[in-house]
Amino acid sequence: MEPKHPFLRACLRLPVERTPIWIMRQAGRYLPEYRASRGEAGDFLSLCRNTPLATEVTMQPLRRFNLDAAILFSDILVVPEAMGVPLRFATGEGPILEPPIRSADDVKRLRRIEPEKDLDYVMNAVGSIREALDDKVPLIGFSGSPWTLATYMIEGGSSKTFPNIKGMLYDQPTLLDTILDRLVEAVADYLNAQIDHGAQAVQIFDTWGGALSPKAYRAFSLEPMRRIVEKLKPTGPDGQRVPVILFSKGCGGMLEHLVASGCDVVGLDWTINIGEARKRANGAVALQGNMDPAVLYASPDRIREEARTLLEAYGPHPGHIFNLGHGISPDMNPDHVAALVDAVHSESARLHGNGSS
Amino acid sequence: MEPKHPFLRACLRLPVERTPIWIMRQAGRYLPEYRASRGEAGDFLSLCRNTPLATEVTMQPLRRFNLDAAILFSDILVVPEAMGVPLRFATGEGPILEPPIRSADDVKRLRRIEPEKDLDYVMNAVGSIREALDDKVPLIGFSGSPWTLATYMIEGGSSKTFPNIKGMLYDQPTLLDTILDRLVEAVADYLNAQIDHGAQAVQIFDTWGGALSPKAYRAFSLEPMRRIVEKLKPTGPDGQRVPVILFSKGCGGMLEHLVASGCDVVGLDWTINIGEARKRANGAVALQGNMDPAVLYASPDRIREEARTLLEAYGPHPGHIFNLGHGISPDMNPDHVAALVDAVHSESARLHGNGSS
Numbered sequence: 001m002e003p004k005h006p007f008l009r010a011c012l013r014l015p016v017e018r019t020p021i022w023i024m025r026q027a028g029r030y031l032p033e034y035r036a037s038r039g040e041a042g043d044f045l046s047l048c049r050n051t052p053l054a055t056e057v058t059m060q061p062l063r064r065f066n067l068d069a070a071i072l073f074s075d076i077l078v079v080p081e082a083m084g085v086p087l088r089f090a091t092g093e094g095p096i097l098e099p100p101i102r103s104a105d106d107v108k109r110l111r112r113i114e115p116e117k118d119l120d121y122v123m124n125a126v127g128s129i130r131e132a133l134d135d136k137v138p139l140i141g142f143s144g145s146p147w148t149l150a151t152y153m154i155e156g157g158s159s160k161t162f163p164n165i166k167g168m169l170y171d172q173p174t175l176l177d178t179i180l181d182r183l184v185e186a187v188a189d190y191l192n193a194q195i196d197h198g199a200q201a202v203q204i205f206d207t208w209g210g211a212l213s214p215k216a217y218r219a220f221s222l223e224p225m226r227r228i229v230e231k232l233k234p235t236g237p238d239g240q241r242v243p244v245i246l247f248s249k250g251c252g253g254m255l256e257h258l259v260a261s262g263c264d265v266v267g268l269d270w271t272i273n274i275g276e277a278r279k280r281a282n283g284a285v286a287l288q289g290n291m292d293p294a295v296l297y298a299s300p301d302r303i304r305e306e307a308r309t310l311l312e313a314y315g316p317h318p319g320h321i322f323n324l325g326h327g328i329s330p331d332m333n334p335d336h337v338a339a340l341v342d343a344v345h346s347e348s349a350r351l352h353g354n355g356s357s
Numbered sequence: 358m359e360p361k362h363p364f365l366r367a368c369l370r371l372p373v374e375r376t377p378i379w380i381m382r383q384a385g386r387y388l389p390e391y392r393a394s395r396g397e398a399g400d401f402l403s404l405c406r407n408t409p410l411a412t413e414v415t416m417q418p419l420r421r422f423n424l425d426a427a428i429l430f431s432d433i434l435v436v437p438e439a440m441g442v443p444l445r446f447a448t449g450e451g452p453i454l455e456p457p458i459r460s461a462d463d464v465k466r467l468r469r470i471e472p473e474k475d476l477d478y479v480m481n482a483v484g485s486i487r488e489a490l491d492d493k494v495p496l497i498g499f500s501g502s503p504w505t506l507a508t509y510m511i512e513g514g515s516s517k518t519f520p521n522i523k524g525m526l527y528d529q530p531t532l533l534d535t536i537l538d539r540l541v542e543a544v545a546d547y548l549n550a551q552i553d554h555g556a557q558a559v560q561i562f563d564t565w566g567g568a569l570s571p572k573a574y575r576a577f578s579l580e581p582m583r584r585i586v587e588k589l590k591p592t593g594p595d596g597q598r599v600p601v602i603l604f605s606k607g608c609g610g611m612l613e614h615l616v617a618s619g620c621d622v623v624g625l626d627w628t629i630n631i632g633e634a635r636k637r638a639n640g641a642v643a644l645q646g647n648m649d650p651a652v653l654y655a656s657p658d659r660i661r662e663e664a665r666t667l668l669e670a671y672g673p674h675p676g677h678i679f680n681l682g683h684g685i686s687p688d689m690n691p692d693h694v695a696a697l698v699d700a701v702h703s704e705s706a707r708l709h710g711n712g713s714s
Contacts, residue, residue: 161686163654170655170663213627213649252610253629270570272610292570297520298527306527329518 003240005138007069011201011243011265013286013319019311019348020068021341022140024247025327026061027073031334033060044089048074054125055132062137064334065341068321069137069201070129072194074122076144076205079186080153082118083110093157100156102164107178113186115193122190123197130198141199143191145206145248146183146224153179162211169216180224188231195233195242203245203267204228210250221248222257229262245288249326252277259284270325275313278320286319291340293324296332300339307343316351360597362495364426368558368600368622370643370676376668376705377425378698379497381604382684383418384430388691390417401446405431411482412489419494421691422698425678426494426558427486429551431479433501433562436543437510439475440467450514457513459521464535470543472550479547480554487555498556500548502563502605503540503585504578510536519568526573537581545588552590552599560602560624561585567607578605579614586619602645606683609634616641627682632670635677643676648697650681653689657696664700673708 003009006020028034037057041047048054058073077095081087085097101107116123129139152158154165168176191202209221229244236242246258247267258266259281268277268289277287295306307322314320322344328337360366363377385391394414398404405411415430434452438444442454458464473480486496509515511522525533548559566578586601593599603615604624615623616638625634625646634644652663664679671677679701685694 161688162651163686163688166649166651167654170652170659210628214630216649217628250607250628271567271574271607273571292523292573294519294523295527297524302527329520331518331520 001239003138005068005200007321008138008200008240008243010319010321011245011286012241013283015318015352017349017352017354018345019314019320019322019352021322021344022067022069022071023061023324023328023337023340024071026065026067026071026337027057028328029330030328030332030337031060031064044075045087048078048125049121051121051124051128054121055128058125058129059132061337062133065338066345067137067341069140070133071140071203072122072126072129072142072199074125074142076142076149076207077152078119078122079113079143079183079190080149082113082115083153083182083186085110085153095152096157097152098156100164101153101179102168104175104178107175107182110179110182112182113189115190119190119193123193126194126197126199138200139198140201140203140245141191141194142203142205143187145204145209145221145246146180146187146228147209147212147221148205148207149183149187150176150179151208151211162208169220173219176220180220184224184227184231188228191228192231192233195236198236199242200236200240201243201245202232203247206246206248206251209248209254214254217248217251217254218257221251222254222261225263226261243286247288255280265321267323268325273313274310274320275315278314278317283317283319286321287314288321288323290323290325293326293328293332296324296328296336296340298336300336303336303339304343304347307340308347311344311348311351316353322348358596360495362425362557364678365495365557365597365600367676367678368602368643369598370640372675372709374706374709374711375702376671376677376679376709378679378701379424379426379428380418380681380685380694380697381428383422383424383428383694384414385685386687387685387689387694388417388421401432402444405435405482406478408478408481408485411478412485415482415486416489418694419490422695423702424494424698426497427490428497428560429479429483429486429499429556431482431499433499433506433564434509435476435479436470436500436540436547437506439470439472440539440543442467442510452509453514454509455513457521458510458536459525461532461535464532464539467536467539469539470546472547476547476550480550483551483554483556495557496555497558497560497602498548498551499560499562500544502561502566502578502603503537503544503581504566504569505562505564506540506544507533507536508565508568519565526577530576533577537577541581541584541588545585548585549588549590552593555593556599557593557597558600558602559589560604563603563605563608566605566611571611574605574608574611575614579611579618582620583618600643604645612637622678624680625682630670631667631677632672635671635674640674640676643678644671645678645680647680647682650683650685650689653681653685653693653697655693657693660693660696661700661704664697665704668701668705668708673710679705
């Protein structure tokens with residue numbers, strides 16, 4: 001049974017009348033209504049845990065823009081928290097996970113998650129958002145990649161140079177493997193639960209894969225993702241295929257390896273030409289991306305021009321989901337997002353032979 | 358006349374008995390003696406401007422480690438400052454360049470530099486360091502790339518998302534080109550003056566080239582560097598060739614374009630396999646790099662193992678200068694640097710058929 005939604009069709013490389021678009025971090029601080037909801041919730045984690053408010057902020061960008069998919073509003077760090085690593089957000093400091101996981105003894109503190117129980121608020125949000133969407137566009141669920149989640153758990157928060165996890169990678173690779181194994185299990189269980197509750201596609205965010213050498217990337221970032229892809233349910237409760245998107249930032253050089261992972265879609269950042277990436281992917285996966293988020297700082301006319309150039313670089317082939325190459329900046333003008341969504345739809349309709357504009 | 362120093366020989370792809378090594382930011386905060394000199398100078402810019410102290414900190418790592426090159430101690434931002442953009446370093450905030458350059462009117466404030474006059478303290482340092490080195494190892498001069506310097510001048514300091522310069526890139530590319538033209542002239546004059554005063558090789562640091570899409574990288578980062586390479590004096594006052602090294606962080610995908618720039622050496626970060634890079638470079642340039650700086654967090658045994666793997670990946674070909682893929686971290690243990698330098702020398706001697714260890 002072929003899906004009807006352009007986003008899901010493009011993920012499966014089926015023909016579409018126009019290229020679908022969604023935007024990483026589309027529910028976010030650049031929207032005044034998001035800032036109001038966040039103010040209402042108090043702090044960021046309370047917003048994630050509040051079903052009506054998490055539903056509301058997920059829906060906000062869809063009311064403004066003609067986007068082709070919604071993405072669950074949540075945070076990648078709810079998984080380490082559910083595994084037993086305390087999480088808080090300190091003002092101006094980003095996330096703090098204390099005490100961090102740095103030894104075999106620390107690993108004993110990690111528990112196997114039961115997503116329905118430990119992350120019930122996420123499952124409630126998935127169900128509630130599906131209801132609010134009323135099948136107008138599909139819902140994307142997501143998780144951080146094991147490597148990316150491990151960086152936070154082992155460093156105890158954000159890092160620029162990753163001294164602890166990289167020290168472990170080079171000196172105690174077996175210990176790191178143990179932690180990644182636990183994360184593979186947790187992320188697979190978590191995404192499968194999201195699928196059970198109605199997520200129609202899932203994306204794995206590998207934000208920090210680009211910090212690794214090629215060999216370390218394959219062993220510690222890509223291989224755990226590949227094992228998750230293997231464990232995921234191929235279809236949702238409605239019998240529809242649930243495509244899997246892998247997004248490894250800064251890993252254009254690893255494209256052939258990502259393509260071979262078993263995923264349906266590879267997300268690209270903007271440092272690679274999408275036309276060349278399409279040739280290298282050789283029709284084996286769909287591609288998502290990959291406009292420089294900073295193009296949105298330019299005027300609506302230039303935004304349209306850049307969108308057209310990117311669509312033409314991919315060409316009139318199936319399997320393109322338009323997106324930015326990274327999350328939208330909090331200081332972005334929402335009107336520029338409207339210009340982008342409109343440009344992608346009208347320019348791609350022309351490209352696919354269906355447009356008049 | 359062939360140079361005798363292994364570093365210069367490797368830059369020109371001449372045979373060497375062992376692979377030369379230097380380390381980006383080798384004169385830096387990870388050394389207690391550096392921190393003492395910095396304390397003596399007061400602030401960072403005073404350290405750059407003080408000839409005896411700039412000489413002292415340049416020499417410090419050479420006293421500890423058997424490094425094959427010295428690099429001038431200075432900062433890339435002295436060029437924008439000399440062009441008329443006020444520079445200060447605020448505690449914990451990084452560099453501040455105020456008021457920034459954002460309009461055609463602002464560009465009028467930029468003046469053509471006279472390196473001998475405006476940057477006399479750099480030229481004094483070059484001469485003084487050459488004297489202190491006594492021809493034991495060669496001295497590398499350096500500059501930031503026009504694109505990288507422009508990011509600071511236009512953003513007014515460091516940035517993560519580059520809203521101002523990227524807005525200009527997409528909306529007013531002609532204005533950005535004007536600024537980059539001025540920087541091409543300034544950087545070429547500056548590096549030629551360093552060569553006149555005794556720099557035996559020069560490196561252009563393109564720290565932020567990796568923030569650009571491939572098309573924008575070629576137009577706004579690589580092309581200005583190519584024009585500088587064209588303008589540089591091919592030989593120093595002693596008649597020796599002065600090799601040019603281009604280091605564009607995060608630009609492994611652009612390797613073929615970098616190779617075609619006319620430079621002698623391409624510096625690589627650690628996200629590319631140096632063996633594959635060598636094949637892609639096809640003998641047209643030497644390669645510098647590219648160990649993950651985080652390997653130095655590991656034990657001396659693992660450091661040796663990683664150094665050997667990297668040397669073997671490059672193979673027994675001429676034209677490899679060992680380095681980290683980025684500057685050394687301030688929290689690094691100096692003993693681990695000693696282990697690396699020793700490993701590179703002994704392992705590469707074996708590889709080149711000259712070793713016993």
